[in-house]
Every structure is written in structure tokens, then in C-alpha cells.
Amino acid sequence: MRTTRVFLAAALALAVPTLAAALDAPHDRSYLPGNCQECHTLHNALGASLTSQVTISDACQSCHSTHTSARLGFPWSSTDQAVAGVSGVHHRWDAAVINATVGATTPNDPEMVKRVIAGKLECSVCHNQHAANKAFAPATSMNTSFAVGTPYPKTNAGTGTATLTLQAADPLTALPKGYRVQVVSATNVAVSHDAGLSWFKPTSNTGAAWVADTAVPVGGPFSTAVDLALDDPALKIRLTAGAVAGDYWNFYVSFPMLRSPNLTGSMCLTCHQDRAQGHAYVEVNDTGAKVFSHPVGEMLNTNARNYDLAAPLDADGGVQGTNGDANTTNDLVLGPGGVVGCTSCHAPHNADSNSLTVDPR
Ligand code: HEC
Ligand code: HEC
């Protein structure tokens, strides 16, 4: 045990330069103090991997059970974990990973299994708190802390009255990043991804090209009536008049920091392995001891029996999407290629099992 800790202390110390660059928003300096010590303790650490609490889930909950945000339904309480058929709105994060009742087994993904500690689920079994690998998450799970199309007042205190609107954020190309957009003068703006340690500036008021700025930013041009593409062109912002030099807005774009690919709910199957069933399996005329579940991994009407609709309805039976209700959290979303997966019907967090309510997501 001691050798492991000493080794990890060295690894942690050595990893700082590379990992510091790799910590993704919102866990980086753009949105938090950004210290590794937010979660790690180099000596006398209570938890595995030199983490600050006895379990990893507790380390996560040290922030996530106190941080407030209506957008993602924070604070999250450990008593809101699900007991199937009884209560709860979150997938469990502290239960034994092997559970015969729900058919759960040790995950068959090697990165996930490394984070099973003392045989238990942890947030880090499903999440990589250091990195938001966008390839692991469907585009629909992009999170922007500023809702697209909504004007926001500045983050800092003071008299400026300008608002910033995120005009567009393309989930297919946007990268996980934190932003500080700071007005430097009536005509100039600069952007930082590390809360003001280093700066970038646009060279045109459309944001056509961005270059490094000085430590005390001079900024580049913006116009109040023109969309400014940021240094990630997937994002466009617009500022109104009324800013005072020094006014800034902090926001981030991220993907849910998953440990394993989950485009079609495939991460669920790493543990719920016996539910990897297609229609052919479910339809076998078997009177034996098999336990059947809803088919996954296939498109609608794969069995060519023509009883499936061309597209799913909402979970409340209404038309889904832009022609239906405004509630996107009751949409039954198919994965890439129109495939039905666990996450078509389930959500791991803030799922109250009531299709009439709008869930934070
Ligand atoms: C949001 C909390 C959090 C922050 C911030 C954080 N870590 Fe971690 N780190 C963890 C947790 C939890 C684990 C154990 C689970 C795992 O392996 O990912 C871990 C594991 C590690 C490991 C060993 C496991 C591995 O192979 O990935 C290293 C090395 C590490 N962290 C370095 C760092 C460094 C360096 C920083 C700062 C740049 C940092 N961490 C910031 C939570 C965090
Ligand atoms: C130091 C405080 C802190 C700790 C510790 C922490 N987080 Fe977070 N985390 C945050 C904040 C703040 C946000 C942004 C919440 C918001 O937008 O309201 C966040 C967001 C997230 C997100 C959402 C990213 C997205 O797509 O928007 C995930 C996933 C996440 N945390 C997982 C974890 C896990 C797993 C751990 C434990 C290993 C952990 N966090 C520990 C502060 C923390």
C-alpha cells in the first residue's frame, strides 16, 4: 500500500505539467481554482489515487453536493440515488458493482474496472474527471453553462450594463473549453481560457482569426451588432453596448467527462452485460430460464414486422421534437444511425421517471 502511494505521489508530481494542460473545463482553472488539490492530497490522503475523501464519490460530492445550479439540478444529494422501483433520480454511485437483481457485473472496459474500488461503483468508474472526451458522448449531451440565445449579465461586479449572448455552439465541432470574454475598451475584446493568465484577441470584428495577446490584454475589434466567432469557431457570441472596460463573462462548454464510449448507451452494457439483446434473441421461443429485456443496438423495425413507428413519440405519447412539446427531456433519443440504446429510455442523472416534468439536464 505504502509503495503504491509513494509511486502515485511521484506520478502526480510528475504529471502536473502534462495533466495541467489536459484538465478540461469545467474542472480546470477556467471555472474552478483549478488546483489538483481540489481533489488530491499528496500526503496522508484518505482515498485511493491520493484523493482527499475516503471514497472517490465523496471527493466528487465534496463539491457536487454543495454547488448550486438549476441547469444541472445541483446540489445533488447522496439520498437521491436510485433504489429500483422505490425512489431516487440518479444512478447509484456507491453500491456494490456486482448485483444479481439488476444483472450488473464488473465492467468489461479496462479503464472502468481500474476505478472499481473495494468492489464498489464510484463516479470515476463512469466519469473521467480530468478529461471531457467528446468522442465518448453523443452531441446531444454537450453542456454550455450559458444557454444558447439567452443574454447574460457580466460575471464580475460593477456598473457595466452590457449582456453577452452565446449566439451559436455547434455540438458536432465545439471543443470542451472554459472562456473568459473580457471587454478591454469600447471597441476591443479579449478571451482567456485560464481565468486571465494568458489571453487571445480577434483580428477582425467577426472573429475571422485569433492571435495571442499580451499578459495585460489590449484585445481586438468587436461590434455590438455583429456575431463574433470565438477562437473555437464553433462558438459565436454577441455583446450589447454598455460595458465598462474590465467587464468579463465566464462560461464553459463541455461534454459529460465519460470514461467509456456511450453514444448509444454502450457504457451501460459494460456492466449490464446480460441486457445486450437484439430482437432475434428476445423473440426466440424459449421456455427456459432466460431473462429477456427490451432489445438494444438495433434500429426501429429491424425485425420487419412493421409495428414500429418511423420515429419514436415522446415518453408522454406526444409528438417528439420541434413539432411537439417544448420539453426535450422526455424525448426518446435514438443513437447515431437511429439505434435504440439504454439511454434512449434512461438517463443516469436527474431522471424523475415522470415524462410530464422538465428535468434538469
Ligand atoms: C475534479 C477532481 C480532480 C482534479 C481537479 C484532479 N484530479 Fe486527478 N484524480 C481524481 C480522481 C477521483 C482520481 C482517481 C480516479 C482516476 O483514476 O481517475 C484521480 C487520479 C489521478 C492520477 C492517477 C490515476 C490515473 O492514472 O489517471 C493522477 C496521476 C492524477 N489524478 C493527477 C492529477 C493532476 C496532476 C491534477 C491537476 C492538474 C489532477 N489530477 C486534478 C480527481 C481529480
Ligand atoms: C472542486 C469542486 C469540484 C469537484 C471536487 C468535482 N467537481 Fe465536477 N464540477 C464542478 C463544477 C463547478 C462543475 C460545473 C457545474 C455547473 O456548470 O454548474 C462541475 C461539472 C462536472 C461535470 C459536468 C461536465 C459538463 O458536461 O458540463 C461532470 C461530469 C463532473 N463535474 C464530474 C465530477 C466527478 C466525477 C468528480 C469526482 C471525481 C467531480 N466532478 C468533482 C466542481 C467540482
Ligand code: HEC
Ligand atoms: C453508472 C454510471 C455513472 C455514474 C456512477 C455516475 N455518472 Fe454522471 N453521468 C453518466 C452518464 C452516462 C452521463 C451522460 C449523460 C448524457 O449523455 O447526457 C453523466 C452525466 C453527468 C453530469 C452532467 C449532467 C448531465 O446530465 O449531462 C454530471 C455533472 C455528472 N454526471 C456527475 C456525476 C457525479 C458527480 C457522480 C458521482 C456522485 C456521477 N456522475 C456518477 C454516468 C454516470
Ligand code: HEC
Ligand atoms: C459500472 C457498472 C455500471 C454501469 C456502467 C451502469 N450500471 Fe446501472 N447499475 C449498476 C449496478 C451495480 C446497479 C445496482 C445498484 C444498486 O445496488 O441498487 C445498477 C442499477 C441500475 C438501474 C436500477 C436503478 C438504480 O439505479 O439502482 C438502472 C435503471 C440502471 N442501472 C441503468 C443503467 C444505465 C441506463 C446505464 C448507462 C447510462 C448504467 N446503468 C450503467 C451498474 C452499472
Ligand code: HEC
Ligand atoms: C424502450 C425503453 C427502454 C430501453 C431501451 C431500456 N430500458 Fe431499462 N427500463 C425501461 C423501463 C420503462 C423500466 C421500468 C419498468 C421495468 O422495470 O421494466 C426499466 C427498468 C430498468 C431497470 C430496473 C428494473 C429491472 O427490471 O431490472 C434496469 C436495471 C434497466 N432498466 C436497465 C436498462 C439497461 C442497462 C438498458 C440498456 C441495455 C435498458 N434498461 C434499456 C425502459 C427501457
